[in-house]
Amino acid sequence: MQTQTLHFSRPLQAAADQRWSVADIEALFKLPFADLLFRAQRVHREHFDPNAVQLSTLLSIKTGGCSEDCGYCPQSAFHDAGVENRKMLELDKVVAAAKAAQAGGADRFCMGAAWREPSEEDMAAVVEMVKAVRDLGMETCATLGMLNDAQTAQLKDAGLDYYNHNIDTAPEFYGNIISTRDYQDRLDTLERVRRAGMHVCSGGIIGMGESLTQRAGLIAQLANMEPYPESVPINNLVKVEGTPLADTAELDPLDFVRTIAVARITMPKASVRLSAGRQQMSDAVQALCFLAGANSIFYGEQLLTTGNPEVERDRALMDKLGMYPFAEKH
Ligand code: SAM
Ligand code: DTB
Ligand code: SF4
DSSP states (O other): OOOOOOOOSSOSSOOTTOOOOHHHHHHHHTSOHHHHHHHHHHHHHHHSOTTEEEEEEEEEEEOSOBSSOOTTOTTBTTSOOOOOOOOOOOHHHHHHHHHHHHHTTOSEEEEEEOOSSOOHHHHHHHHHHHHHHHHTTOEEEEEOSOOOHHHHHHHHHHTOOEEEOOOBSOHHHHHHHOOSSOHHHHHHHHHHHHHHTOEEEOOEEEOSSOOHHHHHHHHHHHHTSSSOOSEEEEEEOOOOTTSTTTTOOOOOHHHHHHHHHHHHHHSTTSEEEEOTTGGGSOHHHHHHHHHTTOOEEEOSSBSSSSBOOOHHHHHHHHHHHTOEEHHHHO
16 A cells, blocks of 8 residues: 655544545555554544453354345345354343343443344344343344434333444445445434444444445444444455455555544544454554554454354453553552
């Protein structure tokens, strides 16, 4: 990648009414690597303990057979990725998984479902799950697809802390990846989540063949939300055999690190989560991601249908880097 040194008129911390242009963000991406990381690290240290990492554990409460055609996703009914369709997990299984996650050190439990949107019956079951996980004293998160106003109110009442709903990529690239919904559908759900008073968790996937401008476009969409999401998962595409994106060209890991840094600079107070793709990442690249401002990970052997590093590997990595779970020190 061609790099350039730029002097920005924009202060380090943009005022609330300032919007990030795609060009500004693209210029950040093109900074020399050391300048970009230094700037990201400085912003990170202004707002966070740089050695603490927040741990979220994921559980797929309803797997496979989804009616959306997201090109990256092994759970779409449009692709044959060998994922077995399962009915919704029973409440006791969810509670057992949450207790195990808590015992392992996770402070947030995220329940994911392969739905375009939940039905009324689905919602009744999820509400019970949210209440039960909350009663354990964990933070709760769910990702269930599109929601209407009644559903966001139900989740808020149940005590849901975060709702994850990714915008995934830039608006211009969205149609290349998904055809069964449009960008505005995602933005509408996020707006409803915000209005209902829950924390917003929204991010995207890097390495789907998007251009640098489109990568900057994704970050601009997130950073210009008012307010920007409290939690921003940055996923490295997990290439699953049988999905349309299985043969996408390999992303340079340093470009992934750059994306984390740019997210940190443009969304200084957000929790930036180093999300899918960690299993394939070396410890060195993950360390660079933390240096670039990532301060949250998915913790536990499994994401939704694909693998994540073993707990032992993550514990060893944190020890090696002198890092500790956020919940242990705060
Ligand atoms: N169905 C709901 C939805 O789409 O919002 C919730 C579950 S969906 C699996 C949650 C997110 O996982 C997607 O928005 C996408 O960002 C991410 N994801 C899915 N497959 C992925 C893959 N192969 N690599 C990286 N991220 C992926
Ligand atoms: C997010 O941004 N990444 C997580 C979570 N939010 C729900 C999901 C990653 C899924 C990776 C593919 C899989 O395991 O099926
Ligand atoms: Fe369904 Fe979500 Fe997968 Fe898209 S990302 S196919 S909506 S489970």
